[in-house]
Amino acid sequence: MKLSLRLSAVALGALTVALTLSGCGSTPVVDETAGWSPNKLYTEATEERNAGNFERSATLLEKLEGRAAGTPLAQQAQLDKAYTHYKASEPAQALAALDRFQRLHPASPAMDYALYLRGLVNFNDNLGLFGALARQDLSERDQKAAKESFEAFRELITRFPESKYAPDASARMTYIVNSLAQYEVHVARYYFSRGAYLAAINRAQSALSEYKDAPALEEALFILVRSYDALGMTQLRDDAQRVMKASYPNSEYLAQGFKKKDEPWWKVW
Structure with a gap:
């Protein structure tokens, strides 16, 4: 009888602990941005990126994209997220964001910038910090990214010859051609x-x-x-x-x- 009571007490204690932990786990997480306007989200995301807090900036831009869905600001958020990943040296994530933007908004007036940014991502991915540190130029590295960068810049110049990004894209194309020949x-x-x-x-x-x-x-x-x-x-x-x-x-x-x-x-x- 005493053993049975002891076991019941142990079981009751375990149940109490479980309920306590369960209650703790179900505490809702407060979203500090819940009352923020889209403009405030955009401003904060930009400031975080400028401060080097790229992960935080990308998170805020994702929230902005969802809350401003269907508006030009949502498109801007997508492009800014791609740029944030680019600044964070995350080319795969940047290209994925650009792929999504180009798929969803093929007629966007910002398409010239999207193509320019795509070219930049591949251009810098090919060059790379470690290539510079090792005194190794583009001609000594794999050329896949260089060719993809060239194609993005060429599409930009072909489709948007009057774009403000066209002159720089043209100069980079010349550099890439020289690089490929040197390779x-x-x-x-x-x-x-x-x-x-x-x-x-x-x-x-x-x-x-x-x-x-x-x-x-x-x-x-x-x-x-x-x-x-x-x-x-x-x-x-x-x-x-x-x-x-x-x-x-x-x-x-x-x-x-x-x-x-x-x-x-x-x-x-």
Whole structure:
């Protein structure tokens, strides 16, 4: 009988604790933004982003998008969220936000900015902080992001030639083209240095055929000259050398050979 009473007391105590915990867990979480106007939400989100509080800013922008649904401010919130992720070095989240914006608002007057931001996200993702720290330029990195950045900028310029973002997009496109050409030459030089002369010729010819007026084409021609010479293909060597002298009469490559790579050739934006 005493054992039974003791067990009942224990069970009652456990039930009391469970009810207490249950009561604590059901306490409603107060949303401090509940009474905020859409304009206040937007202002606070902007201030949080400017202060470097990107996660907080993105959260406020999500709330704004829901409360201002169907209005221009909701569209602005979507774009600002993409920009916030971009500033937070979160390219995947930024691109996802831009995908959603472009899908939902294909005729938005802010589409030029969306395309410009898409180009920027991929442009900076390709360059990257660690690339700069390692003195590694875009030509030595994977080119997928660079090509996607180029396509976004090209669409912007094609669809919105009068956009205020078009001049900067055009300058970045030139940089990307030079980078892609330099990438081909970088690979060609790599093959040449390891005695893979046919592979070096293929990559150098790829740069010459796909890109026009890029600075890297001078070295591409020099790689052709050296590779043909190494293979004993004198006629092709002489042809390539004749083209190189005509195109770059003051080229230092023919006199000094490959340049020592001390500093990156690229401009940091």
